[in-house]
Amino acid sequence: MVASNPTRIEEAKSRLLWPSLRLLPSLPQEPKRTMTSSSTASRKALSKIACNRLQKELAEWQVGPPAGFKYKVSDNLQRWVIEVGGAAGTLYAGETYQLQVDFPEHYPMEAPQVIFLNPAPMHPHIYSNGHICLDILYDSWSPAMTVSSVCISILSMLSSSPAKQRPQDNDRYVRNCRNGRSPKETRWWFHDDKV
């Protein structure tokens, strides 16, 4: 359903505002003491709607996965690990990375948490702890998006990278994210990236 639906893919592409706009994390001044709150929340069992939908997404993925991605088989429907191959002709050609996708109880009403597992690709929008600065994963999520469309967006973000480098504020951000804070807790905001 996903791969054969051009509207949905176009949609995913059009959400990709790179490189004119980018998101920057706004860091809370005081790191919260109860940082595990979101990770426990994300471990809450999937709702019936979420479960049904993920089973169907997985079945469709197995029939036709998006090009360049490989689902690593597991019996955990709530956490998918996906292998991404850098597209030919881009800075990441021949390289392989791993995405970890965690689904909240009320998926798809809430966005999944998507991070790169160590080592994360060097990219101006990807922090060294694997957090990805991409609006559709946070404020611009829509329940009509799927794991598949999210993957396509991420690959497209990788492919259009002009240089293998970390975001400018990488060290400061990663320092503030210790204790395994979820990127969904970060208040990302749009920032003009022309400079």
Add this chain to the structure above:
Amino acid sequence: MAADGGVARQAELRRIEGNACFYKARFGAAIDCYTEAIALCPDVAVYWMNRGLCHFRRKDWAKVEEDSRKALALDDTLVKGHYMLGCALLRKEECALAIKELEKALDLLKSSNSRDKMAEDIWEVLAKAKYLDWEKHSTQRVWKIQNLKEACENALQEHHFLSGTLTEDSVGPTNEYSEQRKLLSEVFTNAILADTPGDVPDYLCCQITFEIFRDPVITPSGVTYERAILLEHLRKVGNFDPVTREPLKEHQLVPNLAIKEAVQAYLKEHSWAYRSN
């Protein structure tokens, strides 16, 4: 008259007492109260209904059937009565009868215009009944067709044997026998196609739930969604169309009757699609 009024009042008091027990989940005590109310005024449908509800909560299906039938004999418009009777019949695997009751319950609920959780419950049991009914009949149908297929294959073979054209391994350009056998097999595959569970076409499924539509609504962008999930999206995620991201408010939604009819037609032919996970 005066005596009648007294009896009715007494029965009513029993009912109130029974309701209090019911809400405390003391079903045995509640049954006793309703039984007394019934003894006093056997013509009041609600007393039978309420006692039936107690049996329902205790999963005492034979008694559920008995009481809901009595209640419905007095008042045929009781949604819960048809629902309970439908559930009890489904327990007995009387699918066709259960479906009739549950559909009646849904119709009554629709005309009363109340959109509560009840509709969801009824639909769930109805879907289960339809699926069971399909399972029962399809096994028989498929088996009969399979037998017929074998008989036809044998007859075809015999026919070619008798007319001396049984050249199964010949590679001639017009091998009539093998061609006919292939065609026969195709015909029979098609005959059981509707009874073979598969994927519901995408155009009959909501792009959020990925499930077959039940109450489809169309947005000004022309995209159709399942009503309940779209309302949840508008409430929790934001006022936009999930696919096109055009601004969207609840009052702009219109039922998509054509898709609804298409779903009904599809389910009629492919009842396996009633199965939910």
